[in-house]
Amino acid sequence: xxxxxxxxxxxxxxxxxxxxxxxxxxxxxxxxxxxxxxxxxxxxxxxxxxxxxxxxxxxxxxxxxxxxxxxxxxxxxxxxxxxxxxxxxxxxxxxxxxxxxxxxxxxxxxxxxxxxxxxxxxxxxxxxxxxxxxxxxxxxxxxxxxxxxxxxxxxxxxxxxxxxxxxxxxxxxxxxxxxxxxxxxxxxxxxxxxxxxxxxxxxxxxxxxxxxxxxxxxxxxxxxxxxxxxxxxxxxxxxxxxxxxxxxxxxxxxxxxxxxxxxxxxxxxxxxxxxxxxxxxxxxxxxxxxxxxxxxxxxxxxxxxxxxxxxxxxxxxxxxxxxxxxxxxxxxxxxxxxxxxxxxxxxxxxxxxxxxxxxxxxxxxxxxxxxxxxxxxxxxxxxxxxxxxxxxxxxxxxxxxxxxxxxxxxxxxxxxxxxxxx
Amino acid sequence: xxxxxxxxxxxxxxxxxxxxxxxxxxxxxxxxxxxxxxxxxxxxxxxxxxxxxxxxxxxxxxxxxxxxxxxxxxxxxxxxxxxxxxxxxxxxxxxxxxxxxxxxxxxxxxxxxxxxxxxxxxxxxxxxxxxxxxxxxxxxxxxxxxxxxxxxxxxxxx
Numbered sequence: 001x002x003x004x005x006x007x008x009x010x011x012x013x014x015x016x017x018x019x020x021x022x023x024x025x026x027x028x029x030x031x032x033x034x035x036x037x038x039x040x041x042x043x044x045x046x047x048x049x050x051x052x053x054x055x056x057x058x059x060x061x062x063x064x065x066x067x068x069x070x071x072x073x074x075x076x077x078x079x080x081x082x083x084x085x086x087x088x089x090x091x092x093x094x095x096x097x098x099x100x101x102x103x104x105x106x107x108x109x110x111x112x113x114x115x116x117x118x119x120x121x122x123x124x125x126x127x128x129x130x131x132x133x134x135x136x137x138x139x140x141x142x143x144x145x146x147x148x149x150x151x152x153x154x155x156x157x158x159x160x161x162x163x164x165x166x167x168x169x170x171x172x173x174x175x176x177x178x179x180x181x182x183x184x185x186x187x188x189x190x191x192x193x194x195x196x197x198x199x200x201x202x203x204x205x206x207x208x209x210x211x212x213x214x215x216x217x218x219x220x221x222x223x224x225x226x227x228x229x230x231x232x233x234x235x236x237x238x239x240x241x242x243x244x245x246x247x248x249x250x251x252x253x254x255x256x257x258x259x260x261x262x263x264x265x266x267x268x269x270x271x272x273x274x275x276x277x278x279x280x281x282x283x284x285x286x287x288x289x290x291x292x293x294x295x296x297x298x299x300x301x302x303x304x305x306x307x308x309x310x311x312x313x314x315x316x317x318x319x320x321x322x323x324x325x326x327x328x329x330x331x332x333x334x335x336x337x338x339x340x341x342x343x344x345x346x347x348x349x350x351x352x353x354x355x356x357x358x359x360x361x362x363x364x365x366x367x368x369x370x371x372x373x374x375x376x377x378x379x380x381x382x383x384x385x386x387x388x389x390x391x392x393x394x395x396x397x398x399x400x401x402x403x404x405x406x407x408x409x410x411x412x413x414x415x416x417x418x419x420x421x422x
Numbered sequence: 423x424x425x426x427x428x429x430x431x432x433x434x435x436x437x438x439x440x441x442x443x444x445x446x447x448x449x450x451x452x453x454x455x456x457x458x459x460x461x462x463x464x465x466x467x468x469x470x471x472x473x474x475x476x477x478x479x480x481x482x483x484x485x486x487x488x489x490x491x492x493x494x495x496x497x498x499x500x501x502x503x504x505x506x507x508x509x510x511x512x513x514x515x516x517x518x519x520x521x522x523x524x525x526x527x528x529x530x531x532x533x534x535x536x537x538x539x540x541x542x543x544x545x546x547x548x549x550x551x552x553x554x555x556x557x558x559x560x561x562x563x564x565x566x567x568x569x570x571x572x573x574x575x576x577x578x579x580x
């Protein structure tokens with residue numbers, strides 16, 4: 001199994017520039033990009049690599065970069081989305097902690113490719129330690145001439161500024177992130193116009209996830225074809241960093257070639273299987289926004305399309321495992337409470353609907369539910385999904401629908417008084 | 423208006439000014455820096471941020487109230503923020519919350535009478551692989567257990 005990241009995780013020493021240059025071909029890809037390659041060539045390589053965005057939506061990165069206008073009177077921006085907030089996701093945190101220079105080098109290459117001279121990394125506010133580590137790495141890169149004016153004695157200049165969020169899940173949505181960067185409330189924007197034309201500070205902008213950007217140096221060093229072939233399914237190249245948590249023996253970040261194993265193999269062979277010798281009841285396979293899978297649905301191939309085919313999503317690669325004793329009603333109540341709390345409040349279906357769903361789930365859990373509540377939950381969820389400006393509405397609706405459909409008897413035993421909340 | 427923010431705040435801001443094409447982009451960094459001075463955001467501090475940025479005070483209030491990390495009222499010396507989202511919940515986070523409530527004799531969202539502790543429930547901190555986790559002020563504590571929480575509450579934690 002080829003891995004690009006995990007062999008460097010776990011040791012604090014690895015974050016230093018000396019390690020990066022000695023062990024990871026540090027800044028060689030950026031040097032070659034700036035001195036020997038045209039921006040279009042880089043975008044072409046990233047397209048050929050078939051990397052799809054690692055933040056959750058899985059949009060082809062090369063295509064995203066290609067949407068930015070080549071000629072622009074306004075400045076163009078590259079913004080790295082390090083607002084890692086999807087429940088269950090903690091892979092970007094490891095990239096920042098152990099390989100911050102990989103991210104910075106990716107920022108340099110990406111900025112050169114799209115024609116950006118000031119890039120921003122928007123990091124979630126809670127990651128104070130990680131922000132410090134990343135800022136130290138940025139300072140180190142400036143000191144060594146990888147950032148600043150005339151990089152590698154070329155005419156290319158680049159500044160990178162680290163910008164801290166302040167606690168809001170919605171800022172992981174790219175247009176909300178851009179508003180937040182501009183000093184506003186993190187409310188998603190109406191699209192179109194898309195950020196490629198009107199993004200940060202009303203200028204053309206590419207917003208990419210940490211893992212996505214940190215992969216770019218690997219693509220240039222090892223070749224786009226090599227990277228593409230790591231993936232087993234066409235149009236989805238490379239490796240995937242999977243955050244595995246919940247009721248497993250060994251929670252952690254695991255890296256696998258995309259599509260090379262099943263979800264069950266990830267849980268059992270990599271994360272040690274279900275804890276305490278219990279059986280798996282359910283798996284939330286792509287962050288809390290992903291519809292839940294039952295234990296007999298997890299023999300699915302680990303990649304974007306196979307997940308979509310069975311009605312869920314790979315999202316940010318966050319796998320949360322629930323053992324046989326998990327209370328599914330309590331779990332979906334907690335998930336829904338999260339979305340109710342994080343809804344930005346702009347769209348009525350999401351702002352009101354998430355709270356209604358949370359209230360209904362709360363009363364079912366506390367013994368005051370009625371049979372009609374389950375249909376009402378489905379009805380509300382169906383009136384949120386697809387009816388909001390951003391994907392938070394879908395993220396709140398999908399799990400509720402899947403939990404009620406797949407674990408209906410658990411809800412019914414609460415409603416019929418056969419089960420009481422402990 | 424008498425100034426309440428320190429020279430350190432203004433020094434920090436003048437370094438950042440050149441890094442953004444618009445002045446309003448300084449609002450989040452300014453609120454972070456202001457909160458560092460008080461542990462929360464008193465009205466006077468937010469009003470001074472408004473003057474510094476050059477916007478109406480309501481605009482600062484509007485932004486500050488959107489983000490959970492900005493404290494609009496005072497918090498205890500140690501602000502415990504226990505994540506109870508999926509992965510932490512699955513690994514016993516609510517037991518930790520209940521334990522803290524009992525031990526500190528407050529409910530979630532409250533501050534102890536002596537002003538030492540505030541207890542909050544937190545959304546996902548991105549520490550799911552080391553769940554359950556919590557923040558105490560700006561620091562992460564992971565792989566928590568009741569014993570570990572006791573150490574932190576009693577000031578015995580390394």
